[in-house]
Amino acid sequence: MATATEKPLFLSKAQLLEQRRTELAYGRALGTGTGLFLLMWAPLSLLRWSRPPAFAYFEVLVYIAFGLLLIIPYQRLRDRHFWRPAFALLTFGAILFLFTLVFDVLFVANLFADDGVKGAGDSLYNYAEEGGAKLPFPTLGCALVFPALMQVPVVLFSRHPDWMD
Secondary structure (H helix, E strand, C coil): CCCCCCCCCCCCHHHHHEEEEEHHHHHHHHHHHHHHHHHHHHHHHHHHHHCHHHHHHHHHHHHHHHHHEEEEEEECCCHHHHHHHHHHHHHHHHHHHHHHHHHHHHHHHHHHHHHHHHHHHHHCCCCCEECCCCCCCHHHHHHHHHHCCHHHHHHHHHHCCHHHH
């Protein structure tokens, strides 16, 4: 027999909705932090090149644009005529950001492969170790992919938390 002091086994719908809103707020805070980091990191990413190629400048522009998209307060956009284009831009920005990171890895690997042939390696980091060069692992890019791409569903479900059922 249940007593009045026992907690119910399941959360009520209102409690569940409030818990989801709290979790989504943490996700948005992570997205805002990621956006601010991208805005700070964008100009610093050029320092890895002795002579930045044209792609490096495009990459900086993508970092800045996506960083700005991540710090938009989507929760405060009440009118759907503003929210929908902003969400579409965020979605497109996330896809462009992902492809830019993937292309960066391929671009660096191509420069690394052409190092001995075309002499393109002088624009890359110096990765010589014990007489041989190592391809750099894109740790920062890998770490940024998850919180950045997570923002699209977080923004969507922050707008419609009942859609998470």
